Amino acid sequence: MADFDAIVVGSGLAGAVAAHELARAGKGVLVVERGNQAGSKNVSGGRLYTHSLAAVFPGYASEAPLERRITHERIGFLAPDAGFTVDFTSDGLRAEGRDSYSVLRAPFDQWLASQAEDAGAEYICGIPVEDLLMEGSRVTGIVAGEDEITADAVLLCDGVNSLLTRKAVGYAGPTPEATAVGIKEVIKLDPQVIEDRLLVPEGEGAAWLFAGDATHGVPGGGFVYTNKESLSIGLVVPIADLLTGETPIYQLLDDFKRHQVVAPLIKGGEVIEHSGHMVPEGGWDAMPKLVGDGVLVAGDAAMMCLNLAYTVRGMDYAIAAGMHAGRAAAEALTAGDTSAAGLQGYVKALENSFVLQDLRQFRKVPHFISGTKRIFDTYPAVIRDFFEKLFIVDSNPTAPVRKAGFAAAKQAGLLNLARDMKGALSSL
Amino acid sequence: MKTIAPITVNVPSLLAGNKYAVDEDHAHIELSPGPSADEFRKLVMVCPAALYRLDEQNAQSFDYAGCLECGTCRVACGNTVIAKWEYPRPTMGVEYRQG
Secondary structure, eight states: OOSEEEEEEOOSHHHHHHHHHHHHTTOOEEEEESSSSTTTTOOOOOEEETHHHHHHOTTHHHHSOOOOEEEEEEEEEEETTEEEEEEEEOGGGGOTTSOEEEOOHHHHHHHHHHHHHHHTOEEEESOOEEEEEEETTEEEEEEETTEEEEEEEEEEOOOTTOSSHHHHHOOOOOOTTTEEEEEEEEEEOOHHHHHHHHTOOTTEEEEEEEEEGGGTTSSOEEEEEEOSSEEEEEEEEEHHHHTTSSSOHHHHHHHHHHSTTTHHHHTTOEEEEEEEEEEEOOGGGGOOOSEETTEEEOGGGGTOOEEOSSOEESHHHHHHHHHHHHHHHHHHHHHTOOSTTTTHHHHHHHHTSHHHHHHHHTTTHHHHHHHOGGGTTHHHHHHHHHHHHHHOOOSSOOOOHHHHHHHHHHHHOHHHHHHHHHHHHHHO | OOOOOOOOOOHHHHHTTSEEEOOTTOOSEEEOSSOOHHHHHHHHHHOTTOOEEEOTTOOEEEOOTTOOOOOHHHHHHTTTTEEEEOOOSTTOEEEOSOO
């Protein structure tokens, strides 16, 4: 007889939600979290699309520690000496259950863990899981500190830097091509100052993603998210791409903070935290097996993340995957079969949901983005040159807009432009 | 070795706001002796805490205190010069208060 029905490794989004669902189904579940509290080892950009949270916690909008509802979506293209931004706002972005919020993971993950505990999950915090107990190819438990603890099902929700998926399901990654390094600072500012600088209504917020000189032309991007009393500012750069450049990630961030578009946003703010975290950007082709005998993998540990350049998602996938993992594990436990075959309900549920459908749909995007360097160096300069022709007025005769547009397109190479448009259309 | 752009930012001052319980007796990351210049450059490029450093004479140094536990160095050089990468021992390491 095992010590627990289920052990969940890691109390992030996938783990806490899986534990909540298992406990709610009446199963004995232990969560082992290496942070002294849930969230204390976690970092996100971060913006959470709420739909999957709403599916588990319908009262999320009043109960969860969310920062600001994002009602302005901005995309910026930075040349070293110029910037161009698109700003979209809409009442549609305010619809509950289809909206998104900035979050800070330390408070958010603590709240989520308390939901799992209230549902009956047991918690051990402050101890990393060092190893898995195996019987043949079957995962039978965990090793944490001095303890060996057994369970009929082990749920690996231990994040992008999982040291356990190799042994559990034979995962060979993550690779430098499929993984990005994220660097972030939280910069404290007065709420009023945030709203004035970001041009958002009181209590609401903006998400601003940047391409181009944010990474000095290597594939990757920058972000600014508004929190209640701070801005989250950072960069996400695929590791393999970062190595092709000359500027270390922390210097890239400092340069980004000094760019003329970004510097006024953070002026006078105090850096209250400097963090780093990997982002699993490889998509479908970088995913491990989702189940093995006695084991399920969910969230970042399963590389469930999509960076489509105009939006980055991972947290909503992790919550949905945690929900399905917890429910499928509970059903398998009730049926008395937690072999890989018995846990297939998890994979089926994900295949029928947006999680695997999205990841499969957009599987070519990571290759397209990393393979199309012009997005990050050529096009921001082309955009600058076009708008300079439009907006700079001097004593020379004014060129017609079509001529300025054609000159800009020619500068990038018409063939390149056509090829990249085709790539974007076929992957996005 | 490919060049590295001049470093003007003072990362230790940025890390000063972070909360850590540094495990003075136990390094959770260890390098193989004498890493090649090319592999060490990768570590300098990717570590968000700037814990891998080259001085003016290109002498290498590394200090695990200040680690953000992201694992980027493990992914970049886990098959080459990162000889050991573990999570810090119980209750040790970084403790994010924002995240």
